[in-house]
Amino acid sequence: MSGRVLRRHLASRAMTAVVVVLSFTAVLALLLILGNLVLKGASSIDWAFFTKSPVPAGQSGGGVANAIVGTGIIVGLAALIGVPIGVAAGLYLAEYGSGRLGFVVRFIADVLNGTPSIVVGIVAWTFIVRPTHGYSALAGSVALAILMIPMLARTTEEMVRLVPHSLREAALALGYARWRTSLEIVARTALGGIVTGCLAGIARIAGETAPLLFTALGNLNFSVAITQPMQSLSLQIYVYATGPFDEWHRLAWASALVLMGLVLIISITARWVTRQRYGRIR
């Protein structure tokens, strides 16, 4: 091998090594974060952690039962509002979205997907908190629902597009109306994919904090009233992590581990179901 060729091959090897090292740095970051969560959070998780509400600052003990239930209620309500709208918009994109309106809606959905969630919090505050003169879980749910809609529209569209065209044609050829073909044949076939899309959406909003800061606000007591302030795990972590007490920091790590576990379980289930059903898309 001449010197020049050798040098080029060495350069190629070197760049490959750089790419590999940098890639694994990214993976390492993930492993470090997950590892720290388990190391610092797991020891604080016991039965009381899940069943008790917080105790006054400075005392030890107490749990985050109110935050866990609150997260469930706020996110559940958000899904009730956001899922129908997002899925219907996605169905539109897949069925009638080839024209100019489809292009515009698709583009806006993609752009809205990157909207800062704190701005959406301001919108929910303006429409719900200000007129009712009170922070409420409902306002938080509306903010989270708004965050879900563009995401669901795009995943639903993608999943519905995976349904083979022949299936649709067969139904139409048998005299099915278009709307029945769309709902009973196409959407039903894609149902598994749509459901996993919804799960992924729920996983994402479950960890949101910023839009809840001045909508759901947080609540130190156990509350299930959606017209009152409500605690969520994410808000609880924020308060505890930025607070001055060691006891709070301990609870922040434990709550973060629980929230992370919740989000991971939902999103890994979603991924796994999709893969079982449709194989690797690429």
Next chain:
Amino acid sequence: MTSLPVERLARPQSLHATDRSDRIYRRVLTGFALGLPLLILIILGVLFTGALPALKRFGPTFLWTSTWDPVAEIYGAAPMIFGTLASSVLALLIAVPLALSVAIFLTEFSPGWLRQPVAFLVELLAAIPSVVYGTWGIFVLIPFLRAHVVPPLKAVLGWTPFLQGVFYGNSLLAGGVILAIMIVPYIAAVSREVLLAVPASQREAALAMGATRWEAVRSAVLPYGRAGLIGAVILGLGRALGETMAVTMLIGNRHDIGVSLLQPAYTMAAAIANEFSEATTNLYQSALFEVGLILFVLTVAVNAIARVLIWRVARGQAVGSRAL
């Protein structure tokens, strides 16, 4: 696969009725789809209306005034705008090499069995909630930066204006680093799909001309996907600009413009998060609405540019949607 319930077809519908129900169906779906353009208009409307008092009072000077004084009722967003841009640029400087490496590794160099696990782990970074990043940043990242990163950085580059002063912990550096980790999965996922869309013939032609593997990547694959890759980076920038919780917890929240990475700074999103529920006067609140308006318009513009670039490579696909 669903089997067709054939027996129901024994009762053929009249064509006219079918026609009408189809029209209704289409209208209903269109109504829901119109919700998205409506949503963007509502957000703009809300922010603009809320910001009107501040807009009238301060005009364009809001953008370059550094005073933020709720007592004297004088508001200027320059420090936040500066902090938002500075932390995002710092994040990009760190994240882009990492994310592009992940994308290049996954599409060009990785053995088949490693591809899925690595892609999966990097995508998981996008699943970690912002507030968890913030917690990790406070208790792990900042002590690490203080012990192992800042001293050597100061030893080598301490003479530059970027590393002046004492390291406070909560700082532009901490905020930028956490942002970098957070946007890696987005840039990586989109770049990967852009690189997958590069035809194999590009690669093969370069290799057939005698290029080494890296030369093929550098001279054939990357230039072909350039628009999409730039789009991916800009998309990451959009994420970084609007990211709230982790930055609020790490950047120090000080209304000040300084080029030193070791000093506290502020971002637009952090200001809204910290001050919105405390804003007692109308003008204070309106100033925060205006900060929201600036942030929203900025991120929409950045995202729109990113999408146009990405769509040029992969038209109409929801590129990277699994990570977003």
